[in-house]
Amino acid sequence: MVNVGDSKTLIVHPASTICADNTEAEKLQMGVYEDLVRISIGIEDSKDILADIDQALKVV
Structure with a gap:
């Protein structure tokens, strides 16, 4: 689960996590x-963040 105020870069899918108990409407x-x-x-080096996002997008 995503922690508010965390210093790490986080990616979350709200529909299946934060809002999982909400109705579709x-x-x-x-x-x-x-x-x-x-x-x-987060506060990681921006080049590392972009490389991680690029790597993840290649998988999907």
């Missing part, structure tokens, strides 16, 4: 769609 009202991901950028 509630998710739509909040703007939480199945293809939405939330990225919280």
Whole structure:
């Protein structure tokens, strides 16, 4: 689970984590769609963050 205020870069899929208990109508009202991901950028070196994101996107 994502920790608020964490210093690490985190990526979460809100529809299946944070909003998992909400109805589909509630998710739509909040703007939480199945293809939405939330990225919280941390304090790591920016080149490392971008390389990690690039690597992850090649898999999907």
